Amino acid sequence: MIVSQKEEQKYSDVYIIKVKRKKYKIYVDKSNEKLEYGDYVNLKVELLPIESSPGNYKETSKVSYFKLQGIYGSFKGKGNIQRTGRIKWNLLVYIQKVRQIIINKARTILPEETSEILLGIILGEKSKIKESDISNFKLSNMSHILAVSGMHVSYIIIGVSFILKKLPRREMQIISIIFLIFFTALTNFTPSVVRAVSMAIISILSKLLHKKDDFLNSIFFSLLIILLYNPYLLQNIGLQLSFFGTFGIYLFMGNFKELINKFANKEIADILALSMSAQVMILPITMLEFNMLSMSFILSGFVATFLVSVIFLYGVINISISFISLNLSKIFAEPLNVAINLLSKSAKYIAELDILKATTKTPYILFIIIYYLIVLIIKYYLILSKKPKNEMRRYEKKLLQIINWRLIYILQIIVLLVAISIVVYDNVPKKMQIYFIDVDQGDSTLIISPKGTSILIDTGEDETRVYKYLLNRRINKLDYLILSHLDVDHCGGAMYILENMKVKAVVTGTQFESSNYYEQLLEITAKKEIPLKTLESGKTLCLDSDIRFDILWPNSKEIIYNSLNNNSLVCKLSYNSFSMLFTGDIEEIAEKEIIKLVSQDLLKSTILKVAHHGSNTSSTKEFIEAVNPKLALIGVGLNNKFGKY
Secondary structure, eight states: BBOOOOOSSSSSSSEEETTTTTEEEEEETTSOOOOOTTEEEEEEEEEEESSOOOSSOOOOOOOHHHHTTEEEEEEEEEEEEEEEHHHHHHHHHHHHHHHHHHHHHHHHHSSHHHHHHHHHHOOOOOOOOHHHHHHHHHHTTOGGGGSHHHHHHHHHHHHHHTTTTOOOHHHHHHHHHHHHHHHHHHTTHHHHHHHHHHHHHHEEEEEEETOOOOOOHHHHHHOOOOOHOOOOGGGGGHHHHHHHHHHHHHHHHHHHHHTTTTTTTTHHHHHHHHHHHHHHHHHHHHHHHHOEOTTHHHHHHHHIIIIHHHHHHHHHHHHHHHHHHHHHHHHHHHHHHHHHHHHHHHHHHHTGGGGGGEEOOOOOOOOOOOOOOHHHHHHHHHHHTOOOOOOOHHHHHHHHIIIIIIHHHHHHHHHHHHHHHHHHHHOOOOOOOOEOOOOOOOEEEEETTOOOOOOEEEOOOOSSSSHHHHHHHTTOEEEEESSSOOOOHHHHTHHHHHHHHHHHHEEEEEEEEEEEEHHHHHHHHHHHHEEEEETTTOOOEESSSSSEEEEEEEEESSSOOTHHHHHOOEEOOOOOOOOEETTTOHHHHHHHHHHHHHHHHOOOOEEEEGGGGGGGOOOOOOOOOOHHHHHEOOOTTTOOOOOOO
């Protein structure tokens, strides 16, 4: 049975199917008819292999990703799908149908960009939001707006209470619980929503049963519910941010309010205290997951408080009106459109305030442990310092005395030693390192010289994958970015790296034709004042005293046939007795020219990066014999559209 809506990818459509109570992901040809949640289907499939280890350093493996989603494996559909029937009655199917109707109505009422942001706010549906918008929300500390959580749940409780205010309190609370459960299903049981709804239901039940509502019991009981359903969700970033943020508010909200009340009125103090107390606990997570240290939450807190509440409530009302009259809802949609545009522009403006944010290398786990220890010790000190001495136990008096000065000194020394150790480790000379980065169907190689010179050759197609990889390797600047040619699978991530990371110089081969990517490269290097070196055969690039690149191709004469690939930059890395040949996407015609032009001694290399992803148009016998490598490496994507490797 199909248990998801269609997800459109570049080469196929993707569904989640359930077979004997187990979920699987299935990739089908785009020519198949659209299927709906609840359809029974019959089709031939091929089991796809799942990489048990992550493709890159500190990436999430496919196995872990599937476990997070509760998926057991993936299939590739062979031939056409046969629809054999549809489930007659199932509450989840009905709720999914309602969800799809809401999505369709929102996309009918509003323009494409604003409708997708609205769906993100009210349903957590982010599949068609522009990457630039998602990036702006993330950089402005407003990504929680698109991940339905506690803020949205509180709006629902307020809205239901307002509508049902004439009902007896007990009946109103029971209906609120039913509506919250329905909303959780409507958002596909997102972990952050389950956390918020669980805590809200526990709070309502405690009032119904005349029991005291305890925060710690509520938050850990909601975590227990989630982990009983799927223990792997402990790794879910949305769940981590939701729990740590809520825990931070519980621990520090009062302390920050007390501090800020001295300088601001109550409303401003509440907003700032809420944002700051959440940030204290989620700071290491944002550094670990997003490589970002940002103060933009000071501005985004005000934007979220005023704009999101209006958009959420007005959006729900307007979509509700559309069930009665679509034309009437379109008339009232313009103020909603204006509010969403204002939110989007505010996120973009805050995201572009470089003064409020800094990119960080991925922190060491030891740093995170020390950070949380310090935070908890500070909180414990604040609790003890306000407790009357005559009510303190003997060990509390002793702890207060220790924390008050001795422990602070000890922690300062520990932090200083850890910081010095990290700096020394990052800068001590090491052996030359060459990393071949998994970018699926594409090429990307990172080289770090013994003296710490960093060289990136190509970036793959994905905009942010290599950027994140570099930060995970604790590299936040590049000495050289070398682009073999400006084809998307080799330079798709280059512009993002140039925009967000310090790059000392960009190197590429002679360009015989203009392209969209080349125009972008010229524009961004000029804007950032980054030297752009265009090289051809016969030139040498000396990076430091031990490493050099000999440029073997292209020469001044263009190869007309398949010009972009065949005029790729071909360069040879030499380090002492070791060498490696990088070949871009050259084909047979270019290989023959290189054999004529370059001496055999210069062409011979220890390692060959095979041209054009191992395509049958490249790697002629004569070229392989001339290079005579001990090892050959092919950059190719698993199950790519060109066939298996």
